[in-house]
Amino acid sequence: MTRVALFATCFNDAMWPGTPIATVTLLERLGVEVDFPAAQTCCGQMFTNTGYADEAIPRVRSFVEVFGGYDAVVAPSGSCTGSVREQYADLARRSGDAGLSRAVAEVAPKVYELSEYLVDVLGVTDVGASFPHRVTYHPTCHSLRMLHVGDRPLRLLREVRGIDLVELPAATECCGFGGTFAMKNADVSVAMGSDKVRHIRDTGAEIVVAGDNSCLAHIGGLLGRQRAGVRTMHLAEVLASTAEASA
Amino acid sequence: MSARHTGPVAATTPTFIGMPKFPALAREALGNTQQRRNLAFATQTIRGKRAAVVGEVGDWEALRLNGAAVKDEVLAHLDDYLIQLEDKLTAAGTTVHWARDAAEANRIVVELVRGKGVDEVVKVKSMATQEIELNEALEEAGIAAWETDLAELIVQLGNDRPSHILVPAIHRGRAEIRDIFRTRMAAAGRPAPETMTDEPAQLAEAARLHLREKFLRAKVGISGANFAIADTGTLVVLESEGNGRMCLTLPETLISVVGIEKVLPTWEDLGTFLQLLPRSSTGERMNPYTSIWTGPADGDGPQETHVVLVDNGRTHVLADPVGRQALRCIRCSACLNVCPVYERAGGHAYGSVYPGPIGAVLTPQLRGIDNPIDASLPYASSLCGACFEVCPVRIDIPRLLVNLRTQVVDAHRGRPSAEGLAMKSAAWMFAEPGRWASMQKGITASSKLLRGKRTLQHLPWPGSVWTDARNAPVPPRETFRQWWQRTHGESR
Amino acid sequence: MTTAREEVLARIRAAGAARPVEVPPAPEPSPQPAPETVDLFAENVADYRAVVERLAESAVPQRISSALGQYGVTSVVVPDGLPSGWLTDAALRVLADERLTAYDLDAIDAVVTQAAVGIAETGTIVLDHTAGQGRRALSLVPDVHLCVIRADQVVGDVPAAVRQLRPAVETGRPLTWISGPSATSDIELNRVEGVHGPRHLHVLIVGDEA
Ligand code: SF4
Numbered sequence: 001m002t003r004v005a006l007f008a009t010c011f012n013d014a015m016w017p018g019t020p021i022a023t024v025t026l027l028e029r030l031g032v033e034v035d036f037p038a039a040q041t042c043c044g045q046m047f048t049n050t051g052y053a054d055e056a057i058p059r060v061r062s063f064v065e066v067f068g069g070y071d072a073v074v075a076p077s078g079s080c081t082g083s084v085r086e087q088y089a090d091l092a093r094r095s096g097d098a099g100l101s102r103a104v105a106e107v108a109p110k111v112y113e114l115s116e117y118l119v120d121v122l123g124v125t126d127v128g129a130s131f132p133h134r135v136t137y138h139p140t141c142h143s144l145r146m147l148h149v150g151d152r153p154l155r156l157l158r159e160v161r162g163i164d165l166v167e168l169p170a171a172t173e174c175c176g177f178g179g180t181f182a183m184k185n186a187d188v189s190v191a192m193g194s195d196k197v198r199h200i201r202d203t204g205a206e207i208v209v210a211g212d213n214s215c216l217a218h219i220g221g222l223l224g225r226q227r228a229g230v231r232t233m234h235l236a237e238v239l240a241s242t243a244e245a246s247a
Numbered sequence: 248m249s250a251r252h253t254g255p256v257a258a259t260t261p262t263f264i265g266m267p268k269f270p271a272l273a274r275e276a277l278g279n280t281q282q283r284r285n286l287a288f289a290t291q292t293i294r295g296k297r298a299a300v301v302g303e304v305g306d307w308e309a310l311r312l313n314g315a316a317v318k319d320e321v322l323a324h325l326d327d328y329l330i331q332l333e334d335k336l337t338a339a340g341t342t343v344h345w346a347r348d349a350a351e352a353n354r355i356v357v358e359l360v361r362g363k364g365v366d367e368v369v370k371v372k373s374m375a376t377q378e379i380e381l382n383e384a385l386e387e388a389g390i391a392a393w394e395t396d397l398a399e400l401i402v403q404l405g406n407d408r409p410s411h412i413l414v415p416a417i418h419r420g421r422a423e424i425r426d427i428f429r430t431r432m433a434a435a436g437r438p439a440p441e442t443m444t445d446e447p448a449q450l451a452e453a454a455r456l457h458l459r460e461k462f463l464r465a466k467v468g469i470s471g472a473n474f475a476i477a478d479t480g481t482l483v484v485l486e487s488e489g490n491g492r493m494c495l496t497l498p499e500t501l502i503s504v505v506g507i508e509k510v511l512p513t514w515e516d517l518g519t520f521l522q523l524l525p526r527s528s529t530g531e532r533m534n535p536y537t538s539i540w541t542g543p544a545d546g547d548g549p550q551e552t553h554v555v556l557v558d559n560g561r562t563h564v565l566a567d568p569v570g571r572q573a574l575r576c577i578r579c580s581a582c583l584n585v586c587p588v589y590e591r592a593g594g595h596a597y598g599s600v601y602p603g604p605i606g607a608v609l610t611p612q613l614r615g616i617d618n619p620i621d622a623s624l625p626y627a628s629s630l631c632g633a634c635f636e637v638c639p640v641r642i643d644i645p646r647l648l649v650n651l652r653t654q655v656v657d658a659h660r661g662r663p664s665a666e667g668l669a670m671k672s673a674a675w676m677f678a679e680p681g682r683w684a685s686m687q688k689g690i691t692a693s694s695k696l697l698r699g700k701r702t703l704q705h706l707p708w709p710g711s712v713w714t715d716a717r718n719a720p721v722p723p724r725e726t727f728r729q730w731w732q733r734t735h736g737e738s739r
Numbered sequence: 740m741t742t743a744r745e746e747v748l749a750r751i752r753a754a755g756a757a758r759p760v761e762v763p764p765a766p767e768p769s770p771q772p773a774p775e776t777v778d779l780f781a782e783n784v785a786d787y788r789a790v791v792e793r794l795a796e797s798a799v800p801q802r803i804s805s806a807l808g809q810y811g812v813t814s815v816v817v818p819d820g821l822p823s824g825w826l827t828d829a830a831l832r833v834l835a836d837e838r839l840t841a842y843d844l845d846a847i848d849a850v851v852t853q854a855a856v857g858i859a860e861t862g863t864i865v866l867d868h869t870a871g872q873g874r875r876a877l878s879l880v881p882d883v884h885l886c887v888i889r890a891d892q893v894v895g896d897v898p899a900a901v902r903q904l905r906p907a908v909e910t911g912r913p914l915t916w917i918s919g920p921s922a923t924s925d926i927e928l929n930r931v932e933g934v935h936g937p938r939h940l941h942v943l944i945v946g947d948e949a
Contacts, residue, residue: 174631447926458935
């Protein structure tokens, strides 16, 4: 049986448990044995991207220790996966510890974002989901331009039974979240988000789906303030769903 | 490894000293709806054009890889290439000058112009001369420097600052331009025609008439260079309007101010860069005019040519192993045009002649991070990566931004700050899974206190920065870790 | 006292940037031009709003005269080395380049030149300012530029042109690359033809009548 370690990510773990739960449900349904190493905490992305490299380095160390023994690690987050795959090498170099650099080089390529894991490792696009709703998909920047997941999420969504998938105009434009950018440059962040939300509302979708809950919190926060009646949902939750038409 | 203070940086010139930080400047720009409309329209248009002509090229990625590596090769052996360039320039009859910084470069140019006994020069658009504020230095010496690129002319007549690398007046609409021409042209020379409307063709015609007399009588021209070829001693200038050709051809003396990173090793390297630059920049297969010269040509054009090689902080950038790739930049402005932050904040918010993503990485490296505006630039990005995707020389701008953020934080370590404290406690909490698990108990407890609320509308500061415009999520009643424990039992 | 030169070079050496760099090759220049190359050239020159005509050698004088007539040209400057016999129209004032000043050129309507290379992929004409092309000011100041290029001078792409032009550069020749008439997009990114350079570019492609 295929075995995978779940990297839940700290934000999902504490704030959006529905997403890692859906990830577990989905993977188990596909016959994968999921392990959740309890020693995991945070990948350190928030530290890295704000400039706190010294605080991030211990997270790198702990990540390679916790996940080093697995053949594959899956995370329901494009940006946390990106942080491990694309940023850990620079942090390890900064630490001056050649052993850490070697460990990163070994572990990082085995970390997959959910859609990559499903399509590339498991080789499935039809995950047996059913979700009878009008949905639009926002490709988050880190999944799109850092990980290059391409159309994998869309290929997965297209196979979902009952789904009415509508194209999002200007989809590849950033929503304006950007981690601490949302706080440090709140005005520009909100201006970007407002345009994203306008495009989402223009689609007439009930639900906007993405692969990162942090971006969705920003988008959802704006939608909620506007009382737009559009919900946000993580890709994993749609793919885990087996709801029938009455939902 | 921090490269801070390993070498002399460029001065933050008086124009930009004491500027507020990026967020404040951006907030102001967001309030200017006219400018926002101009910018959104302009950047969207040019994005489309670029994508179309880049799509025509068979193997764009191979061109980018070659372009990036050629520039890296130059940077790895910059001393050798500069010496070779100097030899070839000299052999071709060009006089070469070196300048450590802006002040020295300006001094050299002012002296050369004075030596010609003239009180005016015509200028081709050049980022290097803007960076060193040459016009101001010439003015101080009683020499009028006429900008001849249309957008530069609009900026100069309007007493304004450029807001884009390629189209410095991108923030101005046609009606504003008409007003500037009507009220300001007369004081600088030939006035705008009485009948001029705000039609772009008529505005361009007014500029043609206004500048022609200046071109015809000019004795000294000043330019930059897009490329300087080491193995032939050749300079290259790309442009569209013909103002460049005028400045490079009609005067008797030509002075070119060239940043030391502009070198290309061989003539053949142009084969790559003359594809990368126009397609990335104006979104054309080729820009209307490219002028190429190798010293003075017999009986053709300026008979006296000078090159001023300028450092002005570039060697400081070179000393940063990660940041040095910013020196590959060929100033195409593609990264500005795709940047969602630039599109909304505008160019002036970046407090430098280099706006947008490249400005956010180049300015703090050239000038250091001691000024508030310079230290705020690395944070003026959501790290969306659109800039890296289009950059013709593959500058990984998000990575450079993160590298600079680290330098900003490192420079402030030891000084107490709310952010530093928050990061420290978060780091402490994540260091032990047990601490993180008990933190989660607090999270779920707070959820119970919030009883049934689904979102939060108002949080006290600093949460208010979020909730001013966005609802905040409510913590869950059970975290994932707790769920896993309950459903899957003890894990390893 | 160290000179600026010594100091800048010393700073570069102190920056510790020296390392071997592997430069992947640029894509190969397109092979020897095929007949379609000239078609593509004509198409791309026209795409940037120059006027393009294809004709046989024998028709050159007549076409030059009708093209100049089209723009109402009454005076034209000709560079040294332009084939005599190309400008036959008795009504035209034809001036040789005899120490003409910029002001003189400004009073002349048009220029007729040949070219060194044409580039199909970009619709570019390259002048190396040898015989038949004149010094740079000639093809710059007058408002109409009529350029005669032979079909066999057209190469496929930019790298091919660059390779071919090395000897010209090595002998110190300046080059002017021209892709359409002068233009600006500085006002609301609206393209306007004709700012400071010739507002009309008219290209005759000779010897390969399509
Ligand atoms: S950083 Fe890249 S995209 Fe931006 S101006 Fe420079 S070369 Fe162009």
